[in-house]
Amino acid sequence: MAPPSRRDDLVVAALRLFLNDGFHATGIAAILDVAGLTKMTLYHHFKSKEELIVAALELRDRQFRDWLFGRMQAIGGTPRSQVLNMFDALGEWFRGEAAIGGGGTETFRGCPFVKASAEYAEPGDPIHRIAGDHKRRIVETLGEMCHKAELPEPERLARRLALLKEGAIADATIAGDAQAAAEAKMMAVRML
Template sequence: MTIFHAPSDTPSATGARERLLDAAEALIYAGGIHATGVDAIVRQSGTARKSFYTHFGSKDALVAAALERRDARWMNWFADGTLARGATPRERLLGMFDVLREWFSSDDFHGCAFLNAAGEIEAADDPIRVVARDHKVRLLHFVREVCDDYVESPGPDVTANSQIKHKDQRAARAAQLSRQWLILIDGAIGVALVSGDADAALDARAAGEQLLEADIAVSRPSVRRVSTRRQEKS
C-alpha cells in the first residue's frame, strides 16, 4: 500500500516561502485563482513583495507550488483515513465515503481544490492544470491499490472456483472498478459543494455498495447465489 507523506495542516510559523504558500492556498481555495491577486496573498502572508518574487517569480508558479503541497497533504489524510476505516478491502472502499463526509461537514470545505483549479485554467499543459491532473492520477492509483486487494481477496463465502481465475481478467476488473470509484468520489465532492449537503457522501456510499454487489454477481456468481438463498430464508 502506498504511503503518502505530507506537511502538517497547521500554517507554518516561520519562513517567508511557507507563509506565502499558506496564504495562497487558503485564499485560492476559498475564492478561486483569478479572483485572488498577488497583493492579497502577500498581505495575508505578512511577507514583503520582494519575497514573493524571490521564491516564485509569478502568481502561476506560486499557485502550482501551493497545489502540489496540498496534493501531498490531502492524499496523506485521505489514505490514512481510508486505512483506518476497516481491515478488509471492501470496508476500506466504502470507508472512503465516510472520510469524505467528515470533510464535507467541515466549515472550510469548498470542494476539490484540483477540480476547481482545472475549471479555471483552460490550457492542458499549464503547470496548474498539470498539478490538478497529477492529483487525480495519484488518487486513482491509491483507489486502484484498494481495488486490487478487493478483487484478489475472497469473501467468507467465496471458493476458489467462484473467483475470476485469470490474473489479467482480475486486473481489468480492478482497473474498471477503480475508475468507477473515482467518479463516485468526485461526484460526491461536486454534489456536496453545490448542495451544501454532507450526506452526498452517504448517497455515493450506497451507490458504491450496489457497484460491489454487481461485481459479485458478475465475477463471483456462486457468492451471489449464496447471498440470494440467505435472503429468501430470512
C-alpha cells in the same frame, strides 16, 4: 523537522486564500498580507503568481491524499471496507469535520483541483496539468487498494469509484448536500 521557511509561509498563506476565494480572485497583495512578507520575498521564491499556484496545489495534493487515504485506513476494517471508507471520509470533509493538512478542520468549499482546472482551462497549462495529476494519483491509489482487497478488475473499479467520488463532491459543492457521500457509498457497495 525543520522550521517552516518563508517560501513555505507563502505557499501555506496562498493555499488558504485560494481555497477560500479562488485562484484568479486572490491577489498577490492579499497573500503577502496574510503571510506577513514582502513582494521581494515572493519574487525571490516564485517568478509569477502561477508558479505560486502550482506550489500551493502541490501542497494540497500531498495534504489531501495523505488525509484521505490515512483516514480510510484509520476508520478501519477489512481491505474491502477500507475502500468504501473513502465515502465516510468524504462525508466528514463535506460536513466540515476534516482536518486536512494538519491544521484545524476546514469549511468545505468544493474541490480546488476542479476549480483550478476550470480557471486555467488550457490542457497544457501547468496548473491544469497538476489538477489532472492529482486526480490520476487518487485513481492509482484506489486501484492499489482494490487490488489488495482482491476485488475484480481493480483498475476499472478504481476509476468507477473515483467517478462516484467526483459526483459526490460536485453534488456537495453545488447542492450543498452533505449526504452525497452516503448516497455514493450505497452505489459503491452495489458495485463491490
